[in-house]
Amino acid sequence: MDTTPEANLIVHDIRGQICPSTLLFALREVNREQQALKEKGAAIVILTDNRNAIATIPEAVSSMGYATTVEKKDGYYQIEIRARKKRTN
Amino acid sequence: MPMNGTNREHNSNEDRAPSCREEEAFGYIRDKVNQMLTVIGTFPLKPDELDDDTLIQLDPLGIISDTFRQILTHLNETNIDLEAARDDLRAIFDSVGEGIMVLNTQGEIITYNEKMKSLFIDDSLDAVGLTCRDAVCNGETSEANCLFFQIRKRRKSVRVRSWHCRNRFYEIVATPIFSRDGELQRIVILYMNITNRRRTEMALLESEDRYRDLFDNATDMLLIIAPDGRILVVNKAWQETLGYDDDAVAHLNIFDILHPDHCEACRDKLRKILEDGREIACQAVFRSKAGKEVFVEGKINCRFVDGRPVALRGFFRDITEKLHMEEEMRRTQKLEAVGLLAGGIAHDFNNLLTGIIGNILLAKLKSNDPEVNQLLQNTENASYRAQELTRQLLTFAKGGAPVKETASVLGIIKEVTAFVLSGSKTTWTLEAEEEIKPVDVDTGQFSQVLQNLVINSDQAMPDGGMITVRVSNCTLSKQNAHPLPAGEYVRIDIRDQGIGVAKEHLSRIFDPYFSTKKRGSGLGLATAYSIIRNHNGLLTVDSELGVGTTMTIFLPVSTRKIKEKEAVSAEPRHGMGKILVMDDDEIVRKVVLQMLTHLGYEVAEAENGERAVEMYQEAIAENRPYDGVILDLTVPGKMGGKETIARLRSLDPQVKAIVSSGYSNDPIMADYTKYGFSGVVPKPYSMEKLSETVHSLFVK
Structure with missing residues (x-):
């Protein structure tokens, strides 16, 4: 895990690893960093060479209220996950 | 992060042959994970991706469970947001100043805003579920004009610019909403209340109409000019006066229609108005499209917008006619002055001639020398010509009421025509196929008319030609083509073969001072016309260029017979009786006295009316009354003939009086019986005329 404080980015480079499930990994990190993402404006960046991930990750995190850019x-692919901006009440 | 390695080895080492029950447990976990991943919306796990050990270690159920928690939280938040958004939309919907309603495909109202309610829907009514036809237009709108039907048919936005309903005007926009698969789902209709705008527009139109009406029907010529002189707007009076149509006006500059003599002055004036904005009054001459000069007077002022001149307004009145009339009036006044002077001269002159002619007559009576008599005769002839001259002078200057006598026109025509054409290249002929009825004419004036007409005809044929004078009797019915009452007339046509008169001049030919001749006074035909009208007749003209002109005179036939001029040319008639002569001029008195004495009468003289009345009274008192009186019409400073006869008639209703005057154009001379006279003798007297009149009236 590489954290670049200036951009408040949490980077996970999982290229080349025989990762059992890129999606489950991403979901675990999103759950884990929930507070940083939602309250501190942090972003999780996942670098992966698993092509399936660019469909499954954005779809799954979107239902959770996150926006992704691929x-x-x-x-490889770089998937950035951020909390969606909230409506100001 | 590694998720393989040690743990997997450890598991396999610990239990190399998992029991059937374990396998079922792993299978169950794997199934549930896949089931939940599918619920999340992603692919199931592949066995080679995740072995059983890693499955346990990774805790996918825990991850998915946490994920679900986040999804639920997110859904809750989204719901709250949606509710807030819905509230916002409702607030916006209701606060819009225009009526909005949403219909389903059946035309039933799904929702509508507050404004819509205030415009169309009763407070007590909930219109949701009603059709728009029931809730809004009450069926007033036909199906063809109904937006709901139109939009279902056309499947795109429809706009109606002005729709009238319940005494208001609306602009309406209807917009369809389609589902993802393109099916019509909703129709949103927006009602914009444009009643005030429409009313303002209509008021503006009405106002525009009113001002346009005033502008166009103003009798003055109105125009608006750009600062550079281009004509922007003109009214009907302007167009009608100057003869330019709309297209021509669009290309006109004010300097195009100004008379060149006025351009420079006008340029200066316009410059001045544009500078100081002060209204100025001006007179100018415009030129019509046909080239006619139109004299105008009026005012010009300037319209400023933000301190800059944008247009000049001109208000003009056509004063051409007025100027002509003023000119006419000046001439008439001048003529009247000349007439007055001529009348005075003629009066004095006639008195003098009375003395001259009377004395010649007396001298002729007393002389037996034929040579002297011839000289006296010559002098007498010359005096008569002088008398004719004074008469013409009077008629020319004043017109004069005709002193009519019943006569045949033939004699006068022959005499005048022969006289006028003596020495001319023009020949003439008189045609009269029947016996011409008599007319009442002032022979002097009628001669003058003929003279003018024949001279015109003669001049129209400089190389000679033929003048045909045709005289006939005619009867005009009530519906005749002339401004003459029905009756019998004598018609005289004087036809020449001259150059003719141009059509455009024909209507003006009888106007005073109108002449096509270089040296014409413009009075000849005007006088002729006026004389014939004074005879209750008519003078008309018909002409064709290069062919000739025919002047036609109508004179009413007289009811009287022509008097036999029995004794006039014979010797003077002698008589007996007592005659009183009243005249302020001693010469006249003396000559009349001598003439009458010569004729055998007893004559007394009075120098004015007062004296004449006195003497008449005395004679009655002495029982030696006068057989007749001869009264001069005009006595300066004293009682004249008119008053004297009135006094004498009150003394003696049977009084016989002859009126006499040098003012032969005096209306009393023409209508003497009305004033109580029995006869008239214009001055100067001829022995024959005097003796005849006196004899016929006074001798019993």
């Missing part, structure tokens, strides 16, 4: 990099 960028294709050189041989």
Whole structure:
């Protein structure tokens, strides 16, 4: 896990690893960092070469109230997860 | 993060052959994880991705359970947000100043806002579920005009610019809402109340209409000019006066229609108004499209917007006619002055001629020398010509009421025409196929008319030609083509073969001072016309350029017979009787006295009316009354003929009086019986006329 404080980014590079389930991993991290994401404006960045993940992760975290951006990099994907902006009441 | 390795080895080492029950447990966990992952909306786990040990270690049920918690939290928050958004929308919906309602595809109202309610729906009514037809237009709108039907048919937004309902005007926009698969689901209708705008527009139109009406029907010429002189707007009076149509006006500049002599002055004036904005009064001459000069007077002022001149307003009145009339009046006044002077001169002159002619007559009577008699005769002839001249002078200047006598026109026509055409290249002929009825004419004036007409005809044929004078009797019915009462007339046509008169001049030919001749006074035909009208007749003209002109005179036929001029040309008639002569002029008195004495009468003289009345009274008192009196009409400073006869008639209703005057144009001379006279003798007297009149009236 690599945290870059200036951007408040929590980066997980899981490229090349035989990761049993990129989705479950991402969900676990989102649950774990729930407070940082929702209250401190942090973002989780997942670097993965698992192509399925770019469909499953955004879909699953969207129902939880998160927005994702997916960028294709050189041989891998970068998925950034942030809390959606809330309506100001 | 590694999720494999040690744990998996440890598990496999610990229990290399898991019991059937364990397998069932792993299978159950794997199933539930996959089931829940599917609920989340993602793929099930692949066995090679996650072995049993890792499955336990990773705790996917825990992860999914936490995930579900977040999903639920998120859903709750979303619900709260949605409710807030709905409230916001409702508030916006209700606060919009226009009526909005939403219909389903059956035309039933799903919702509507507060404004809609205040515009169309009773307070007590809940319109949801009602059709818009029931709730809004009450069936007033036909199906063809109903927006709901239109939008179902056209499937796109429909706008109606002005819809009238319940005494208000609306602009309506209806918008369809479709489902994802393109099916019509809702129709949103927006009602904008434009009643005030419409009323303002209508009031503006009405106001515009009113001002346009005033502008167009103003009898003055109104126009608006741009600061550079371009004509922007003109009214009907302007167009009608100057003859330009709308298209022509659009390309006109004020300087195009100004007379060149006025352009420079006008330019200066416009510059001045644009500078100081002060209204100025001005006179100018415009030129009509046909080139006619139109004299105008009026005012120009300037319209400023934000301190800058934007237009000039001009208000003009066509004063051409007025100027002509003023000119006419000036001429008439001048003519009247000349007439007055001429009348005075003629009067004095006639008195002098009375003395001259009377004395010549007396001298002729007393002389037996044929040579002297011839000289006297020549002098007498010359005096008569002088008399004719004074008469013409009077008629010319004043017109004069005709002193009519019943006569045949033929004699006068022959005499005048022959006289006028003597020495001319023009020949003439008189046609009269029947016996011409007599007319009542002032022979002097009628001669003048003929003279003018024949001279015109002669001048119209500089190289000579033929003048045909045709005289006939005619009867005009009530519906005749002339402004003449029905009756019998003598018609005289004087036709020449001259150059003719242009059509555009025909209507003005009898106007005073209108002449097509270089040296014409413009009085000849005007006088002729006026004389014939004074005879209750008519003078008309018909002409064709290059063919000739025919002047036609109508004179009413006389009811009287022509008097036999028995003794006039014969010797003077002698008589006996007592005659009183009243005249302020001693020469006249003396000559009349001598003439009458010569004729055998006893004559007394009076120098004014007062004296004449006295003497008449005395004679009655002495029982030696006068057989007749001759009264001069005009006596300066004393009683004249008119008053004297009135006094004498009150003394003696049977009084016989002859009126006499040098003012032969005096109306009393023309209508003497009305004033109580029995006869008239214009001055100067001829022995024949005097003796005849005196004899016929006074000798019993």
